[in-house]
Amino acid sequence: MKMAQAKSLQAYAKLSSADTLTNMNSTKAGLTEAEVKSRLAKYGKNVIAATKKQSLLKVFLTNFTSMMAILLWVAGLIALMTGTPELGIAIWLVNLINGVFSFWQQYRAQQATSALQKMLPSYVKVMRAGQTNKILAADLVPGDIVLLNSGDNIPADGRLLSADSLEVNQSSLTGESITVNKETDPQTDAALKNAGKYAEANLVYEGTSVVNGSGSFVVLATGMHTEFGQIASLTTSVAAVKSPLQKELDILTRQLSLIAIVIGALFFVAAVFFVGYPWPKAFIFALGMIVAFIPEGLLPTVTLSLAMAVQKMAKKNALVKHLNSVETLGETTVICSDKTGTLTKNEMTIEKVWLPTDDYTVSGTGYEPNGIVTKAGKKIDLAQEHDLLQLIRIASLCNDSAIEEKENHYQLVGSPDEGSLLILAAKADYDLRDERKNYPRYNELPFDSKRKRMSTIHQNNGQNYVFTKGGITEVLSCCQSYLKNGQVIPLTEAVKKEILAKNDDLAKEGLRTLAFADRILQTTTNLTIENCEQNLTFVGITASQDPPRENVMEAIQRCHDASIRIIMVTGDYGLTAKSIARKIGIVKGADVRVITGDDLANMSDSKLKENLTHEIIFARVAPEQKYRVVSLLQSLGEIVASTGDGVNDAPALKKADIGVAMGITGTDVAKEAADMILTDDNFTSIVNAIEEGRTVYNNIRKFLLYILNSNMPEAVPSLLFLLSKGMIPLPLTVMQILTIDLGTDMLPALGLATEQTEPGTMKKPPRKRTEHLLTKQIILKAFAWYGLLASIISIGAYFFVNHLNGWPTTALATDGTVYAMATTMTLAAIVFCQIGAVFNCRTAEQSLFKIGFFSNKRILGGICFEVILIACLMYVPFLQKLFGTTGIQLQDWLFLICIPLPLIIIEEIRKKMIRKA
Ligand code: ADP
Ligand code: MG
Numbered sequence: 001m002k003m004a005q006a007k008s009l010q011a012y013a014k015l016s017s018a019d020t021l022t023n024m025n026s027t028k029a030g031l032t033e034a035e036v037k038s039r040l041a042k043y044g045k046n047v048i049a050a051t052k053k054q055s056l057l058k059v060f061l062t063n064f065t066s067m068m069a070i071l072l073w074v075a076g077l078i079a080l081m082t083g084t085p086e087l088g089i090a091i092w093l094v095n096l097i098n099g100v101f102s103f104w105q106q107y108r109a110q111q112a113t114s115a116l117q118k119m120l121p122s123y124v125k126v127m128r129a130g131q132t133n134k135i136l137a138a139d140l141v142p143g144d145i146v147l148l149n150s151g152d153n154i155p156a157d158g159r160l161l162s163a164d165s166l167e168v169n170q171s172s173l174t175g176e177s178i179t180v181n182k183e184t185d186p187q188t189d190a191a192l193k194n195a196g197k198y199a200e201a202n203l204v205y206e207g208t209s210v211v212n213g214s215g216s217f218v219v220l221a222t223g224m225h226t227e228f229g230q231i232a233s234l235t236t237s238v239a240a241v242k243s244p245l246q247k248e249l250d251i252l253t254r255q256l257s258l259i260a261i262v263i264g265a266l267f268f269v270a271a272v273f274f275v276g277y278p279w280p281k282a283f284i285f286a287l288g289m290i291v292a293f294i295p296e297g298l299l300p301t302v303t304l305s306l307a308m309a310v311q312k313m314a315k316k317n318a319l320v321k322h323l324n325s326v327e328t329l330g331e332t333t334v335i336c337s338d339k340t341g342t343l344t345k346n347e348m349t350i351e352k353v354w355l356p357t358d359d360y361t362v363s364g365t366g367y368e369p370n371g372i373v374t375k376a377g378k379k380i381d382l383a384q385e386h387d388l389l390q391l392i393r394i395a396s397l398c399n400d401s402a403i404e405e406k407e408n409h410y411q412l413v414g415s416p417d418e419g420s421l422l423i424l425a426a427k428a429d430y431d432l433r434d435e436r437k438n439y440p441r442y443n444e445l446p447f448d449s450k451r452k453r454m455s456t457i458h459q460n461n462g463q464n465y466v467f468t469k470g471g472i473t474e475v476l477s478c479c480q481s482y483l484k485n486g487q488v489i490p491l492t493e494a495v496k497k498e499i500l501a502k503n504d505d506l507a508k509e510g511l512r513t514l515a516f517a518d519r520i521l522q523t524t525t526n527l528t529i530e531n532c533e534q535n536l537t538f539v540g541i542t543a544s545q546d547p548p549r550e551n552v553m554e555a556i557q558r559c560h561d562a563s564i565r566i567i568m569v570t571g572d573y574g575l576t577a578k579s580i581a582r583k584i585g586i587v588k589g590a591d592v593r594v595i596t597g598d599d600l601a602n603m604s605d606s607k608l609k610e611n612l613t614h615e616i617i618f619a620r621v622a623p624e625q626k627y628r629v630v631s632l633l634q635s636l637g638e639i640v641a642s643t644g645d646g647v648n649d650a651p652a653l654k655k656a657d658i659g660v661a662m663g664i665t666g667t668d669v670a671k672e673a674a675d676m677i678l679t680d681d682n683f684t685s686i687v688n689a690i691e692e693g694r695t696v697y698n699n700i701r702k703f704l705l706y707i708l709n710s711n712m713p714e715a716v717p718s719l720l721f722l723l724s725k726g727m728i729p730l731p732l733t734v735m736q737i738l739t740i741d742l743g744t745d746m747l748p749a750l751g752l753a754t755e756q757t758e759p760g761t762m763k764k765p766p767r768k769r770t771e772h773l774l775t776k777q778i779i780l781k782a783f784a785w786y787g788l789l790a791s792i793i794s795i796g797a798y799f800f801v802n803h804l805n806g807w808p809t810t811a812l813a814t815d816g817t818v819y820a821m822a823t824t825m826t827l828a829a830i831v832f833c834q835i836g837a838v839f840n841c842r843t844a845e846q847s848l849f850k851i852g853f854f855s856n857k858r859i860l861g862g863i864c865f866e867v868i869l870i871a872c873l874m875y876v877p878f879l880q881k882l883f884g885t886t887g888i889q890l891q892d893w894l895f896l897i898c899i900p901l902p903l904i905i906i907e908e909i910r911k912k913m914i915r916k917a
Contacts (some may be wrong), residue, residue, distance in 0.1 A: 009227070012159045012220055013187045013200040020159045024218055026143035028161070030127035039141035046140040046156055046222035048229050058107055067257060068294045075287045084192035090735050098297070105300035105750075109307035116314060120677065123666065124155045127216070144219045151647040152210045152669025157226040158217035160202045165213035169669075172207045173198050173228065179211045192646075198227070204658050206728040211647055243324035245306075245700075249299055250772055262292030265717060275395040275726040278892050285718070286732035291741055292714035295707055296648070297749070302700055309696040317680040318689035318782035328657050329641070329693025331565060333766050334633055335686060336626065336642040336656070339570035339577055340512075341554055341665055342683045343584060349545040351511065354502055355387045355497070355540040356484050362427060367403055367410045367419055369426035382428050388485045391540040392430050393649075394516045397439055398456040398467035417514065420544050421469075439465070441529050449646060450622040453478075455532055457521065464521040466532045469546070471573060471620065472503045472541065475515035482538040491538060502543055507575035507903055511543035517633055523847035548584045555684040557584045562852050563765035564690065567616060567633075569626055569642075574619035581686045587615045592621040597621040600628070625913040626652035639769065641686060645670050661688055687762075695757040697767060698844070702752045705778050705786075706834070706841040710740055712787025713830045720795065729763045729819055731798040735883045736827040744831050744869055747862030748838040754858055758843055759850060779795040786840065789835035789906075793899055797829035800895060820886040824874060825895075827885070831870050832896045835863055836903030845911055848904065 021027060032041070070712040072095040080088035121308055122137045127145040137155040140146070146155065154168070160182055166244065167179040174197075183201050189199075198205060207228035223229055268286035277285065306323040320326055321466050340346050353360040353373070360380065364371020372379050373388075382389055401414020403422050412419040425432055439458040447454035453470030468475060481488045482495060506513050517536035538629060540784050559566055566586050570577050574594040581587045592615045598620060601607070609632055620627060623646050630652050633640045642656035645666040650673035653659030661674035662681040673675055678685045717731035801822040839848055839860055873885045880886055 017161045024143045029130040030145040045138045047589040060103050063102045094738045094742045102300045107303040109304045112311045147217045151669045153668035154204045156217045156219045157221040163215040167212040168216040169211045170208040247325045260290045264290035270722045288737040303351045316688045317685040319677045329690050330697045331639045332641045334565045334638045334640045335568045336569050338643045344546040346416045348416045350420045350424045350542050350544045352543040371427045373428045374487040377411045394427045396425045466519045468517045472515045478533045479536045479538040506543040510579035513543050532817045555687040560763040569618040577619040623648035630655045636697050699755045702841045708782035709786040710835045713790040716791040744866035747865050751859035751862045794826045794829040797825040824885045831901040836900035840907040
C-alpha cells in the first residue's frame with residue numbers, strides 16, 4: 001500500500017482526485033471500520049504532540065534559586081560556619097520545605113489547566129463505509145474522507161475531492177490573513193511552481209480553517225506527519241505570556257523585597273553598631289527581618305487560585321482558555337450578547353401564520369407534531385387553503401433541516417427555525433414526502449447572516465420555481481407582487497405597508513417572524529442570487545415564540561446589580577428584539593434606541609458613541625458589525641465581553657476583552673478566536689464566570705492581607721530589642737520568624753485563596769482596571785490595625801511570662817528556660833493572633849456568621865495544622881533544640897486560647913459599623 005507519508009503532498013496535487021483516492025487505497029464512500037482500525041494502529045492518533053513543556057525538574061529547581069531562597073541558603077551556610085549548626089540546618093530545612101510547597105502549588109495549577117484542554121475535544125464529519133459520522137479529530141487516519149463546512153477547522157492535510165465556493169484561511173501556516181480559494185482540478189507543474197508553498201489550490205492543510213463554502217477531502221497525512229505538525233515539532237516551548245495580575249505581583253514582590261532588604265540592612269547596621277552584635281549574628285538577625293517582609297508564596301498561590309477558579313468555572317459550563325481571562329472577567333463592564341440561543345432557548349414554536357387573506361393560529365409546543373392549525377377557531381383542511389398550502393410548501397422545501405423520530409421521541413437535526421416550520425407542516429397534515437418527490441430541488445442559494453435570506457430552486461411539471469424565506473424586510477424588498485387566493489397581484493405601497501404593519505404587530509409581541517415568497521423561473525442557467533431573488537411573489541409570514549432561557553432574568557438582574565451593562569446584538573428584527581429585551585429586563589427605560597445594521601453602516605463614530613451611552617439594542621446587524629461596536633465601547637473605556645458563534649464573529653471575539661464562543665452551536669473558528677467557551681451556550685454561564693472572576697481577585701486580596709498581617713508582630717520584637725540596646729532580649733528569634741512565615745501561615749493562607757464568593761460580590765461595580773492589588777486600605781489594615789493588635793498581644797504574652805517568672809536576662813544568665821518560654825509564648829501568641837486574623841480576612845465587610853463560621857474546611861484544616869505544628873515545636877525535644885522553643889504551662893495555654901475570640905468580635909463590630917455607613 002502506497003501512503004501519503006511516502007509521497008510528497010505536491011505529487012498528489014498533480015493527480016486527479018480519483019487517482020489520489022486509489023493511491024490512498026480509499027473510495028468516495030470512505031474506509032471501512034476494519035481498515036480504519038488497522039491504519040490507526042499503523043499511523044497513530046491524529047494529534048500534534050504538545051510543544052516541549054518546561055521540564056518539571058526545571059520548575060522544581062527554580063523554587064530553590066529565587067532571591068529569597070538564595071538568601072536563606074547563604075544564611076544557613078553562615079550559621080553553620082560560625083558555630084550555630086542547629087540554626088543553619090533549621091534554616092535550610094525551612095527553605096527546603098517552602099520550596100517543595102511552592103512546587104506542589106505550581107504542579108497542581110499546571111494539572112488543572114492541562115485537564116481543561118482535554119475538555120475541549122474537536123470533532124470532524126467523515127464519510128466512512130458510505131455513512132456520514134461525527135468522530136473525534138484525533139481518530140482520523142490517512143485515506144479518511146472528511147466533509148468540510150464554513151467555520152470548520154481543517155483537521156489533517158489532504159487532497160480536495162469536492163469544493164463549493166471553498167475559501168480557506170491559512171494564516172496559521174503562512175502568516176497571511178487573506179483567504180485562499182480552493183478547487184479540485186489537478187495542478188500543472190507550472191501552476192505549482194508559481195503558487196509557492198501551501199498555495200496548491202487543491203490541497204488543504206491541518207491547522208487552517210474554512211471561511212466560506214463547503215467541500216470534502218481525502219486525508220493524506222495526519223498528526224505529526226502534517227505540515228503543521230512538522231512546524232510544531234521544530235518550535236520549542238512558547239513562553240507563556242504573563243497576565244496583568246502576574247506582572248503586578250512580580251512588581252509587588254520586587255518592591256516588597258526591596259523594602260525588606262533596606263529594613264534588613266538598617267537592622268544589620270543597628271545590631272552591629274548599636275547593640276554590638278558580631279556580624280554573623282547580626283546578619284542572621286537582619287535576615288529574620290528580610291524573610292518577614294518578603295511575601296514568599298504569593299506568586300505560586302495566585303497562580304494556583306487562578307487555576308482553581310478556571311476549574312470551578314469549567315464545572316459551571318464556562319471553559320476559560322487562559323488564566324488572564326479570569327482576571328479580565330472580574331473587570332468586565334459590558335456584555336454584548338446574542339439573543340437567539342444565548343438569552344433565549346432557541347426552541348422555536350410557530351404560533352401564528354399570517355397571509356394577506358387569512359389569519360391562522362397554531363397550537364402545541366416543542367418538536368412534537370401534537371397540535372392543530374385553526375382558522376377562526378376551526379381546524380383547517382389544507383386542501384381548502386390554497387395560499388397556506390403554498391406557504392407551507394415553501395417553508396418545508398426551502399429547508400435543510402429534519403425532524404427524526406427515534407423511539408417515540410422527536411429529534412431536530414438542523415436549525416430550530418427550520419424545525420419549527422416542519423412541525424407547522426406536520427400539524428397542518430402536509431404530505432412532505434410526496435411533495436419532495438413532486439418538487440425536486442436542484443439548486444440552493446444558502447442562508448447567510450448578511451443577506452438574511454435563503455432560496456432553493458425546484459422543478460414541478462416542467463416549471464422551475466424559486467422558493468425564498470428570510471427576514472421580513474429582506475424578503476419584501478425582493479417582491480413585486482403578492483399572492484391572494486391563488487392570484488398573483490401587484491404589490492402596491494399600501495399593501496406593503498399593511499404587511500409591514502402586521503409584521504410589526506407580531507414582532508411587538510416578541511414573536512420572531514419569517515417571511516416567504518416564490519416565483520416562477522424562466523431559465524435554469526445563471527442561478528445567481530441577483531437573478532433568482534428578484535421579482536418575487538410575497539406569500540405570508542410565520543410568527544414563532546422563542547421563550548427566554550430559564551434563570552436568564554435573574555442573571556440579567558445580577559448584571560444590573562453589579563453595574564454591568566448588557567447590550568443585545570442580534571440578527572433578528574428590531575421590534576422582536578426590543579420586546580424580548582424588555583421582557584427579560586435588559587432594557588427598562590422609555591428611550592430605548594434600536595439601531596439596525598443599516599443605521600450602523602451610515603452612522604459616524606461620534607454619533608454611535610453618543611448612542612452607546614443610552615439604552616441600546618442592535619438589531620438586524622451582521623456579525624461583522626459587532627467588531628465596530630466592541631471597539632467603540634472599548635474606546636469609551638469599557639471592558640467588553642462579546643458573544644459569537646459564526647466565522648464572521650471571529651474578529652469581534654478577538655477584539656473583545658473577553659470573546660465568548662458558543663460551545664454547542666459555535667464553529668471551530670469562533671471557538672478558536674474566543675477566550676472563553678460556553679459549553680451550554682447559556683448567558684447565565686457568562687455571569688457566573690464573571691462572579692467567579694471577581695471572587696478570585698477578592699480572595700487574592702484576602703490572602704495578601706493575611707500574609708502581610710504577621711509582618712508587624714514579627715518586626716516589633718526586633719525593634720524593641722534594638723531600641724533597648726539589647727536590654728530586652730530578642731522576644732522572637734530568627735528561627736521563630738521563619739516558622740511563622742514559611743510554616744504556620746501557609747495552609748490557612750491557601751484556604752483564604754479558595755474562599756467562597758462573598759455575598760454582595762455582585763452588588764458592587766466592577767473593579768477598575770487601574771486599581772492595584774495592594775491598596776492603601778489593605779496596607780493600613782494589615783499594618784496599622786490587625787498588625788498592631790497582634791504586636792500588642794504578642795509582646796504582651798512575652799512580658800506576661802516575664803511577669804510570672806522574672807526578668808529573662810537574669811534567668812537567661814542561669815539556664816535560659818524562662819527566655820525560651822517567653823519567646824515561645826511570643827511565637828505562639830502571633831500564631832493565635834493569625835488564627836483570629838484568618839477568620840477576619842475571610843470577609844471584607846460581611847459578617848462571618850453570614851457566610852458560615854465553619855464553612856471553609858481548608859481554613860479549619862490549616863488551623864489544625866498550625867496548632868499541631870506549634871505544639872510539636874514546644875514538646876518535641878529535637879525541634880525544641882532547633883527552634884529554641886520549650887513547653888509552656890497551663891495558664892499560658894489559657895492565655896493563648898483566649899486570643900482569637902476578642903479579635904474576631906472587634907472586627908465583627910467594625911464590619912457592622914462599615915455596613916451601616
Ligand atoms: P439571530 O439568530 O440572532 O436572529 P441570524 O444571523 O442567525 O441572527 O439570523 C438573522 C435573521 O435571518 C433571522 O432573524 C431570520 O429572520 C433570518 N434567518 C435565520 N435563519 C434563516 C434561515 N435558515 N433561512 C432564512 N432566513 C433565516
Ligand atoms: Mg441564528
